[in-house]
Amino acid sequence: MIIKALTIAISLSLIGFLYQFFSFIKTNKTFDKKKWRMKNLSIKSFSLNSILQTKLFKAGKIRWLMHLLVASGFLYLVIFHALDDVTSSYWFQYYQPTVDPFQFLRNLAGIFVLIGCVGFLCRRLFFFKKLKKRKIQFKGLFSILLILSIILSGFLLEAVKIISEPVFMEMVEEYSDIDEGTDLVDLKIYWEKNYNAVFNEPLLITPEKLAIGKELNENFCIDCHSPIKSAFISKSIAKALKKPSIWLNYHRIDNLLYYVHYFLCLLIIVSLPFSRLFHIFLIPVASLEKNLKKEQLDQTLGYINTATLYACTNCGFCSDVCSVFPNFLITKNINTLPHAKIESFKKLMNSAPVESKALYMLQSGNGECTYCHKCTDICPSGIDLQNLWVLLNQKLSLKGYQDNYTFINNLSLEKWAKLAPEKEKTSSTQGKTTQLADNVDSFENCIQCTICTNVCPVVEHDIDGNDYTPQQVLNLLRLGKKHLATGTRMVWNCLTCFSCQESCPQGIKVADIMIELRNNGNLRADALKLENFTKAT
Amino acid sequence: MKFAYFPGCKIPFELKEYGDSFEAIMKKLEVRLIDLPFNCCGYPSKNKNLEISVLSSIRNLALAEQQGLDLITPCKCCYGQFKHAIYFWNNRTDLRIKINKTLKNEGLSWKGETQIKHLLSFLYNDFGLLKLKHKITKPFSNEKIVVQYGCHALRPFSITGFDDPFAPKIFEALVNIIGLKNLEWSKSTECCGNPIYETNKKLSLKMLGSKLKTASETGAAYICNACTHCQIQYNFMVMEQELKKFQITPVLFTQILGKAMGLTKNELGIINTDLFNF
Numbered sequence: 051m052i053i054k055a056l057t058i059a060i061s062l063s064l065i066g067f068l069y070q071f072f073s074f075i076k077t078n079k080t081f082d083k084k085k086w087r088m089k090n091l092s093i094k095s096f097s098l099n100s101i102l103q104t105k106l107f108k109a110g111k112i113r114w115l116m117h118l119l120v121a122s123g124f125l126y127l128v129i130f131h132a133l134d135d136v137t138s139s140y141w142f143q144y145y146q147p148t149v150d151p152f153q154f155l156r157n158l159a160g161i162f163v164l165i166g167c168v169g170f171l172c173r174r175l176f177f178f179k180k181l182k183k184r185k186i187q188f189k190g191l192f193s194i195l196l197i198l199s200i201i202l203s204g205f206l207l208e209a210v211k212i213i214s215e216p217v218f219m220e221m222v223e224e225y226s227d228i229d230e231g232t233d234l235v236d237l238k239i240y241w242e243k244n245y246n247a248v249f250n251e252p253l254l255i256t257p258e259k260l261a262i263g264k265e266l267n268e269n270f271c272i273d274c275h276s277p278i279k280s281a282f283i284s285k286s287i288a289k290a291l292k293k294p295s296i297w298l299n300y301h302r303i304d305n306l307l308y309y310v311h312y313f314l315c316l317l318i319i320v321s322l323p324f325s326r327l328f329h330i331f332l333i334p335v336a337s338l339e340k341n342l343k344k345e346q347l348d349q350t351l352g353y354i355n356t357a358t359l360y361a362c363t364n365c366g367f368c369s370d371v372c373s374v375f376p377n378f379l380i381t382k383n384i385n386t387l388p389h390a391k392i393e394s395f396k397k398l399m400n401s402a403p404v405e406s407k408a409l410y411m412l413q414s415g416n417g418e419c420t421y422c423h424k425c426t427d428i429c430p431s432g433i434d435l436q437n438l439w440v441l442l443n444q445k446l447s448l449k450g451y452q453d454n455y456t457f458i459n460n461l462s463l464e465k466w467a468k469l470a471p472e473k474e475k476t477s478s479t480q481g482k483t484t485q486l487a488d489n490v491d492s493f494e495n496c497i498q499c500t501i502c503t504n505v506c507p508v509v510e511h512d513i514d515g516n517d518y519t520p521q522q523v524l525n526l527l528r529l530g531k532k533h534l535a536t537g538t539r540m541v542w543n544c545l546t547c548f549s550c551q552e553s554c555p556q557g558i559k560v561a562d563i564m565i566e567l568r569n570n571g572n573l574r575a576d577a578l579k580l581e582n583f584t585k586a587t
Numbered sequence: 588m589k590f591a592y593f594p595g596c597k598i599p600f601e602l603k604e605y606g607d608s609f610e611a612i613m614k615k616l617e618v619r620l621i622d623l624p625f626n627c628c629g630y631p632s633k634n635k636n637l638e639i640s641v642l643s644s645i646r647n648l649a650l651a652e653q654q655g656l657d658l659i660t661p662c663k664c665c666y667g668q669f670k671h672a673i674y675f676w677n678n679r680t681d682l683r684i685k686i687n688k689t690l691k692n693e694g695l696s697w698k699g700e701t702q703i704k705h706l707l708s709f710l711y712n713d714f715g716l717l718k719l720k721h722k723i724t725k726p727f728s729n730e731k732i733v734v735q736y737g738c739h740a741l742r743p744f745s746i747t748g749f750d751d752p753f754a755p756k757i758f759e760a761l762v763n764i765i766g767l768k769n770l771e772w773s774k775s776t777e778c779c780g781n782p783i784y785e786t787n788k789k790l791s792l793k794m795l796g797s798k799l800k801t802a803s804e805t806g807a808a809y810i811c812n813a814c815t816h817c818q819i820q821y822n823f824m825v826m827e828q829e830l831k832k833f834q835i836t837p838v839l840f841t842q843i844l845g846k847a848m849g850l851t852k853n854e855l856g857i858i859n860t861d862l863f864n865f
Contacts, residue, residue, distance in 0.1 A: 423599045
């Protein structure tokens with residue numbers, strides 16, 4: 051039955067792998083029908099990052115250590131313990147699970163994984179709250195708790211077996227020719243004293259009986275049973291379980307625990323292609339691809355390797371170093387930060403319906419990116435994140451989510467002036483505002499001398515493209531037509547080179563006003579877009 | 588001397604050679620550069636939201652102040668943004684209160700003591716021309732060059748305090764002591780067009796084209812930049828194959844200074860070996 055369950059689990063897992071593989075192939079297509087070109091491959095970063103997790107080491111030493119503890123411990127347990135029928139017993143003639151060094155190493159590996167998992171959990175419990183930018187994800191928590199329960203059930207199983215009388219009796223029957231009688235009692239006494247076994251009968255310990263027990267032990271048991279002290283964790287648990295031992299032995303809890311332990315292992319196999327642990331296979335894929343250089347940026351534009359999207363483990367290093375983190379502090383748009391953007395990107399690629407408001411937030415957040423490459427540099431999974439943001443922008447603009455410049459440029463000026471968002475705040479005229487464009491003092495001294503227009507490089511090179519000159523924009527303000535001014539081409543094409551401001555004989559802060567008008571225009575365009583998209587959903 | 592080094596967002600990916608050569612010459616001048624976990628200076632956000640842009644700058648300044656360091660940046664847009672942010676922080680009380688509150692949530696605060704230096708203003712005002720001259724071992728032989736001042740450091744003078752906005756002299760003086768011959772160029776202080784490259788590429792390149800035309804008319808062989816965004820803008824022109832028409836090469840000030848100080852092309856991140864006959 052156990053073999054059957056294992057076969058079913060592995061088949062399910064394989065089906066999952068194939069499903070994921072084909073869904074990656076399906077979504078791996080170009081947005082704009084360009085031919086796919088393979089990226090340059092790097093064997094070095096592939097091997098270093100897959101085996102030693104070098105990028106994680108660079109990003110954070112403690113987290114690297116925790117990760118290495120779990121990875122190395124779990125890998126040891128899978129190879130030498132879970133697969134011992136085909137590995138350990140084949141490689142080592144004297145192999146028995148209860149023989150040193152295997153007994154000791156199993157405990158050591160278990161404690162490695164345990165420490166690492168507790169570290170993972172602590173980080174989620176204490177540090178996620180502190181930064182307020184992270185949420186605990188179900189996927190990550192599931193994998194951690196699954197691994198944790200496998201290890202704990204393993205330790206418990208070993209402990210319960212140590213104290214188990216029925217297991218002892220089975221072993222005696224199978225591996226010795228001791229009959230019921232004094233010999234058996236002597237061996238029991240020896241085992242109670244040295245192997246922490248617990249028996250449901252009063253045993254009188256005398257030196258003679260112990261000596262006989264020792265001899266019997268040497269005859270029948272010692273070849274397969276190293277001293278109990280090497281199972282340093284299970285031994286301590288066994289000591290703690292001494293009191294309820296009768297109940298445990300009576301109900302054969304050891305069998306139950308064996309099935310629990312086994313079932314959890316099957317669960318991890320089945321869930322592998324869909325859980326966070328899938329990163330074991332996807333990070334090598336992502337690390338194999340070299341990060342793009344600036345000269346190559348155009349080459350792969352439009353093509354996305356979905357597998358690299360899923361290599362993300364949501365570790366959050368990218369958001370810790372993100373250059374536009376202060377933008378998030380003000381806008382509170384979580385899609386400004388890479389770790390959230392990549393989650394939204396996955397949803398977008400899954401072709402599942404996504405709310406248009408959510409996409410608007412994604413466009414707005416991604417628009418803040420300064421392409422500083424910090425996220426790509428630090429990403430422990432080796433994902434070329436920056437390239438993903440370029441692609442995300444492209445994908446969103448193909449879907450009709452434009453930046454504000456394009457949005458306003460596509461509207462006529464009259465239409466823009468009429469389109470007022472419903473909840474627009476009317477600026478107060480109480481003089482309390484620090485906004486220059488709302489404060490008459492800041493522009494009333496304009497004498498329309500046209501010096502600002504004459505020095506403006508935008509006016510010089512784009513005579514037809516601009517509807518208003520700087521001086522005319524100021525005049526719009528004087529006429530109280532700020533809503534018109536915020537949509538003028540002049541405001542949006544302004545270089546912010548401050549030539550006008552420096553040359554103004556009246557000391558008017560022309561460029562500062564331009565920037566402020568663009569700020570206001572952005573605010574209004576954002577509100578309008580948000581309104582449209584909220585209506586659409 | 589010791590500074591907190593603020594590379595800005597564009598150097599690590601788009602203009603790595605500027606960062607490399609800047610670090611190389613600073614090492615040669617025995618200036619220690621300290622890397623801090625900086626964020627964006629706030630220059631790109633200036634167009635969207637004043638509060639974000641000022642917060643970004645002040646957050647960086649607070650980080651530097653924690654270490655008791657002044658900031659140095661090779662980028663003029665970053666420099667101008669910092670100066671602007673300090674101006675707004677000083678002059679708009681409501682904004683300052685808001686920003687201080689946001690910073691406090693992160694356990695940061697800024698008292699207003701951090702100084703901002705640009706590479707050029709540092710060399711000219713703090714390091715000193717005479718001292719710099721001693722470091723130059725391989726001066727150029729009178730090659731003709733024009734300089735691009737970069738608007739965000741230059742204007743408005745009342746805020747940036749960089750140099751005379753109408754007749755600047757710092758850059759020329761620095762170029763001249765390397766042995767290059769600086770030529771008068773009418774568009775030396777005009778904008779390169781980079782701020783609107785992403786939104787209005789056509790207009791942006793048209794501006795640069797007219798700049799290049801007048802620059803080549805002066806007979807110069809190089810245009811010297813000391814700003815990340817200006818150099819990136821000129822590099823776009825290299826990609827568009829426009830520059831060949833004008834027979835003029837954009838170069839980074841740090842690279843020519845580095846060459847004059849005897850640094851190798853690897854240290855300076857120069858790939859194109861034709862540049863200054865390396």
